[in-house]
Amino acid sequence: MNAAVWGLATAVFLAAMVEMVEALTIVMAMGMTRSWRSTLIGAGTALVALAAFTAVFGYAITTWLPEAALQLAIGGLLLIFGQQWLRKAILRSAGLKAMHDEDEIFAREVADAERAGAVPRGLDWFSFVVSFKGVFLEGTEVVFIVLTFGLSARNMPVAIVAAVAGCLVVLGLGIAVRGPLSRVPENTLKYGVGLLLASFGTFWAVEGLGVFRSGRESLAWPGSDLAILALILGWFALSRLMIMSLRGGQTRGRDSAPEPAEYGAHRGDS
Amino acid sequence: MRFVRGFGQFWYDFLIGDDWKIAAAVVTTLAAGAVVLLTVHPDEKVFTVCLGLAVMAAFALVLRIDVRGKD
Numbered sequence: 308m309n310a311a312v313w314g315l316a317t318a319v320f321l322a323a324m325v326e327m328v329e330a331l332t333i334v335m336a337m338g339m340t341r342s343w344r345s346t347l348i349g350a351g352t353a354l355v356a357l358a359a360f361t362a363v364f365g366y367a368i369t370t371w372l373p374e375a376a377l378q379l380a381i382g383g384l385l386l387i388f389g390q391q392w393l394r395k396a397i398l399r400s401a402g403l404k405a406m407h408d409e410d411e412i413f414a415r416e417v418a419d420a421e422r423a424g425a426v427p428r429g430l431d432w433f434s435f436v437v438s439f440k441g442v443f444l445e446g447t448e449v450v451f452i453v454l455t456f457g458l459s460a461r462n463m464p465v466a467i468v469a470a471v472a473g474c475l476v477v478l479g480l481g482i483a484v485r486g487p488l489s490r491v492p493e494n495t496l497k498y499g500v501g502l503l504l505a506s507f508g509t510f511w512a513v514e515g516l517g518v519f520r521s522g523r524e525s526l527a528w529p530g531s532d533l534a535i536l537a538l539i540l541g542w543f544a545l546s547r548l549m550i551m552s553l554r555g556g557q558t559r560g561r562d563s564a565p566e567p568a569e570y571g572a573h574r575g576d577s
Numbered sequence: 578m579r580f581v582r583g584f585g586q587f588w589y590d591f592l593i594g595d596d597w598k599i600a601a602a603v604v605t606t607l608a609a610g611a612v613v614l615l616t617v618h619p620d621e622k623v624f625t626v627c628l629g630l631a632v633m634a635a636f637a638l639v640l641r642i643d644v645r646g647k648d
Binding site: 379383384386387388390391393394395397398403444447448451505509510512513514516519520526527528529534538541542545548549553 | 587591592593594595596599600603604607610611614615621622624625626628629630632633636637640643644
């Protein structure tokens with residue numbers, strides 16, 4: 308396996324682990340407080356919906372887009388996606404955003420489940436809908452990363468195997484622990500995934516600009532795939548500089564600094 | 578209508594996320610790169626490195642603006 312394939316496998320494995328931890332927290336909270344049957348039906352329905360979504364989305368982008376355009380489109384999306392992860396990781400490391408805490412999220416989900424009233428005899432719609440949404444939303448991020456990485460690196464089997472392995476590891480841990488996986492270093496993993504997504508996104512998006520040249524061929528980075536390593540180092544150095552600079556700014560203006568939870572509140576603030 | 582709005586909101590949150598400026602910076606930097614590529618015809622290896630650095634610089638700038646705006 309070359310550097311690109313190792314990077315692909317690592318990024319997809321870690322991303323799948325992170326998203327699976329978040330989905331598992333929601334599923335466990337619903338199952339343990341309300342109904343395991345309805346919760347698992349909801350999670351299973353979400354997996355079927357995700358499979359259909361993957362087939363349609365994957366077929367559409369591979370059929371309609373030429374190679375360089377595909378690299379530009381999915382590289383650009385990956386770059387935006389990766390920078391969003393990196394932004395949160397930098398803000399968290401600089402103390403400007405609250406750390407992601409699975410115990411706290413689990414407690415919040417349990418409180419919501421208890422407030423939803425008695426569990427009916429048949430299908431419990433509350434646990435069905437909550438687990439469906441949790442698995443579908445977190446799963447969509449994994450599908451997106453698997454498709455973009457797999458197609459850009461032209462290695463879908465490695466991407467799929469890495470994602471399945473990441474999910475199975477977390478599922479195994481969840482079954483063993485029987486509770487939220489708060490000891491998984493989720494914030495550190497997210498930082499690493501953000502770095503990889505941003506680096507690969509930069510590599511492919513810039514390569515894909517070749518679609519605008521007469522031959523429509525991808526551009527070539529110096530050193531070919533090795534440029535990805537340089538990009539990872541570059542993004543890492545930049546993120547450390549940003550963290551140091553933001554920490555310094557916070558120390559200087561501590562009196563007027565915002566509360567940690569202030570930055571960003573979308574998608575369950577993952 | 579509620580479904581359409583929810584569907585649109587999902588994709589906006591998914592692709593654009595918490596800070597729309599990041600998506601705007603990526604699109605603007607890549608568009609500027611395309612213009613340079615078409616008009617100046619630079620050396621390919623120099624161009625890729627310079628555009629990679631420009632993408633990083635744009636991200637740093639956006640994060641700075643984001644943090645400064647909330648101080």
